[in-house]
Amino acid sequence: MTFFRNERGQAALTDALYFLLIVSTLSTFLFFFAANYGLVVQQKVVNQYWSEYATGALETILYSSTPRIAGQTLENSEEVDYLLAAVKEDFADDGQLFETKPILAQNIFGIMQPLAGNFDYLFYLYLSDAKDFAYVLLYTKDPVISPTPGGRPSEVVVTPGSAFLYFCEPENLDALELLTESVGSSAQSSARIQLVSLDEAGNASYPVAQANLTMWVPTPLGDPLMDSLNCEVYKVCPADGQCVIPAS
Amino acid sequence: MLYNGRHLLGVDGLKKMNKGFLGPIGDDLPSLIPLLFALMMFFYVFTFTWNTFDQKGAAFNDSLEALRVANTLKGNNYLRGIGSFNERCAEAQSIKRIKFIVGLLPLSTGPGQDFSGIDLETIEDDFFESGDEKFFCTNVPEDSGDYPGPESVNLSIRSFPVALEFHNKTTGMFYVRPMLLTAVTWR
Numbered sequence: 001m002t003f004f005r006n007e008r009g010q011a012a013l014t015d016a017l018y019f020l021l022i023v024s025t026l027s028t029f030l031f032f033f034a035a036n037y038g039l040v041v042q043q044k045v046v047n048q049y050w051s052e053y054a055t056g057a058l059e060t061i062l063y064s065s066t067p068r069i070a071g072q073t074l075e076n077s078e079e080v081d082y083l084l085a086a087v088k089e090d091f092a093d094d095g096q097l098f099e100t101k102p103i104l105a106q107n108i109f110g111i112m113q114p115l116a117g118n119f120d121y122l123f124y125l126y127l128s129d130a131k132d133f134a135y136v137l138l139y140t141k142d143p144v145i146s147p148t149p150g151g152r153p154s155e156v157v158v159t160p161g162s163a164f165l166y167f168c169e170p171e172n173l174d175a176l177e178l179l180t181e182s183v184g185s186s187a188q189s190s191a192r193i194q195l196v197s198l199d200e201a202g203n204a205s206y207p208v209a210q211a212n213l214t215m216w217v218p219t220p221l222g223d224p225l226m227d228s229l230n231c232e233v234y235k236v237c238p239a240d241g242q243c244v245i246p247a248s
Numbered sequence: 249m250l251y252n253g254r255h256l257l258g259v260d261g262l263k264k265m266n267k268g269f270l271g272p273i274g275d276d277l278p279s280l281i282p283l284l285f286a287l288m289m290f291f292y293v294f295t296f297t298w299n300t301f302d303q304k305g306a307a308f309n310d311s312l313e314a315l316r317v318a319n320t321l322k323g324n325n326y327l328r329g330i331g332s333f334n335e336r337c338a339e340a341q342s343i344k345r346i347k348f349i350v351g352l353l354p355l356s357t358g359p360g361q362d363f364s365g366i367d368l369e370t371i372e373d374d375f376f377e378s379g380d381e382k383f384f385c386t387n388v389p390e391d392s393g394d395y396p397g398p399e400s401v402n403l404s405i406r407s408f409p410v411a412l413e414f415h416n417k418t419t420g421m422f423y424v425r426p427m428l429l430t431a432v433t434w435r
Binding site: 012013015016017019020023024026027030031033034035037038041042045048049052053055056057059060061063064065073074077080082106107109110111113114242 | 276278279280281282283285286287289290292293294296297300301304307308311312315319322324325326355356357358359361362363365366406407408409410411421422423424425426428
């Protein structure tokens with residue numbers, strides 16, 4: 001008994017150290033829990049916002065009007081039509097978009113311009129029955145990757161480079177699926193629209209097309225992917241200058 | 249003195265054994281240091297967690313309210329003109345938790361018409377106006393002098409493209425052009 005009584009101080013100290021250990025563990029857990037609290041919800045709110053933006057953009061593209069006469073603006077145009085009506089009319093002629101191709105591109109470019117610095121995007125019209133594309137527009141940036149001055153070789157600085165607007169003609173939907181898989185997290189919106197197609201005898205058919213808008217944080221796509229998309233440049237926007245349409 | 253082969257402690261012996269004994273509290277003094285340290289750490293982390301929950305909870309609620317303001321004003325992404333905009337603005341006045349200003353910024357509809365961006369300092373002037381009617385909605389009293397700025401708490405800017413209908417009364421022309429509905433919210 002005397003022995004235990006004499007060791008009382010050490011026992012209390014050990015108890016206190018155990019207590020400290022338990023409290024440290026609990027505090028660490030609490031700290032990490034607090035630091036990570038809400039990150040998932042925050043990400044969901046952000047994703048929901050981009051998804052709603054994509055939906056709003058697609059609806060606005062499909063609702064918008066366009067001047068019937070080239071060179072005129074909406075405000076001073078003598079004749080105006082819905083862009084979608086003009087697209088349908090153009091498609092009905094020969095099952096392809098020709099006259100409305102740049103008009104639609106300009107409209108999409110204008111609607112997506114507020115986000116153009118932070119996002120790349122893809123818009124396409126896909127004829128599900130014919131398994132063919134009526135229209136594919138891709139906006140992507142070419143990041144400039146340079147070594148950090150005075151840094152290690154693995155440290156690089158990524159600055160936004162020129163942005164490119166492409167008309168693409170992928171062979172099938174797989175190339176676009178590969179694209180959306182490659183870019184990681186993306187916001188997507190789609191709608192079904194009915195087009196009109198006239199054959200040589202003037203008989204009308206009504207193919208259904210899937211209009212799709214996908215946007216993602218800029219990601220270098222790489223040559224193999226770009227080759228599979230079969231794209232040609234429509235417009236170039238330098239990082240610090242006005243957009244230009246290169247002479248074809 | 250020996251008892252069953254052991255030394256029995258006399259008064260002198262007990263005094264010797266209790267050398268360094270500082271009393272009931274003094275004896276446990278070294279153990280009080282980790283105890284107090286553990287309690288301080290726990291209460292510090294507890295307060296930190298409490299404040300974090302509180303701040304993040306408030307930020308989430310503000311963020312959801314900001315989306316609610318934008319969603320009320322944009323509706324189905326189609327505006328039939330200033331009348332429909334004002335109706336939705338009146339509906340949004342029920343939102344009291346946050347302060348907001350909402351308006352329409354013109355988007356490019358053709359080559360050479362670039363989007364001018366969002367500048368908080370001039371945003372009220374930049375909002376689109378058709379004739380004498382400005383597409384502008386707020387729940388901040390005009391004379392309050394309360395404007396959003398970098399120092400505003402939980403400042404957030406939400407933008408959505410919307411289609412706006414126009415009827416030109418002189419030419420009779422009807423058209424729909426894209427606009428950017430921009431909601432700036434703060435506390």
